[in-house]
Amino acid sequence: MTRNKLIVDCATLAGKVMLESNAESYRVEETILKILETSGLNVTEAITMTTGIIFTLDDPETNNPPFTVVRRIYERNNQLRNIQSVNNISRALTAGQISPQEAYDQLLIVEGSEYSQGIKTLGSMFLVLGFTILLGGLNLKAMLVSLFTGLLVGSSSSLRNRFKVTGFLYSLFTTTVVSFLVYLIGYFIDMPSTAINIVITASFMPMYPGTSLTNGIRDTLKGDYISGVARIIESIVVAISLALGVAVGLTLYNGVMSWI
Incomplete structure (x- = not known):
């Protein structure tokens, strides 16, 4: 493998890991360009979006063919440590x-590193508990119900990865189940309605x-309007799915209570 091909592979893997970890598009472009510039060639161009990477490495003064890479990104999640x-x-x-080979080997390690499902679930439980306390659910x-809902939310992420469910359907289904169960549990343990709303939130x-x-806002301010608008729209769609999930969960709860 030639040195330039190894540099291209490093840039591709670095961009892929960063985009999959939800890094800003402008930051990914800067990282790819910095890596490509180590080749010493004159032409380095990179374009990144939320769903893909395109870049070229070339030098008109040489007879070597240019390197052009197009890589599709399918999954994204928050991995700030990887970034x-x-x-x-x-x-x-x-x-x-470090050499390009050492950089590539280290990038492979980063790509394969991820928190275990148990750690993710535990983190979700304490995150929900913390926000419950912060919002006044003393x-x-x-607090006990919030730990239970955090367990549900954390466990549901593994089902999403297994069945390749879209973010909209995942958020809709999870919030529907969680809101329904919180209302139902709150009814049987006589939990105040204010506390129920806090736990659901x-x-x-x-x-x-x-x-x-x-x-999305940062990309837009940086001039990356395609990536910025795409991220903002994605956020709005997920937020809508959360609201719909609560509405569906409350409707199911009212329907069940009318039978009791």
């Missing part, structure tokens, strides 16, 4: 501290597309 790791590797490569019943937080919305 930081890729940034550190690219900085070390551009500074000459009630033992509310807190249960949304692991699914709320806050990172996508923030990155």
Whole structure:
């Protein structure tokens, strides 16, 4: 494998990992360009969007054929640790501290690293509990129910990955089940309606597309309008699915209670 081909592979893998980790498009482009510039060739161009990477490495002064890469991105989730790791590797490569082969090997490790499902579920439980307390749910019943809903939300993410469900359907189904169960449990344990609403709101937080919305605004301000608008629309669609899920869950709860 030639050195330039190895640099292209490094840029491709770095961009893929960063986009799949929900990094801003402009940040991914900068990282890819910095890696490509280590080749010493004159032409380095890169375009990234939320669903793909396109870049070219060429030099008109040589007779070597150009490298052009198109890579489709199918999945995205929040992995800020991976973004930081890729940034550190690219900085070390551009500074000459590591070779392209070493950078590629380290990028493969980053690509394969991910939190276990148990850690993700535990994180969701404490996240929901924390927001319940923050929103004023200083009630033992509310806190216990919030831990249960956090367990449901955390466990549902593994089902999404297994069945390849879209973000809209995943959020709609999960919020429907969670809101229905919270209303039902709240009825049987005599939990105040205010506490029920707080728990349901807190249960949304692991699914709320806050990172996508923030990155969409940042991409738009940076001039990456396609990526920015796409991320903002994605956030709006997920937010709508959350609202619809609560409405469906409440409708199901009212229907069940009318039979009791």
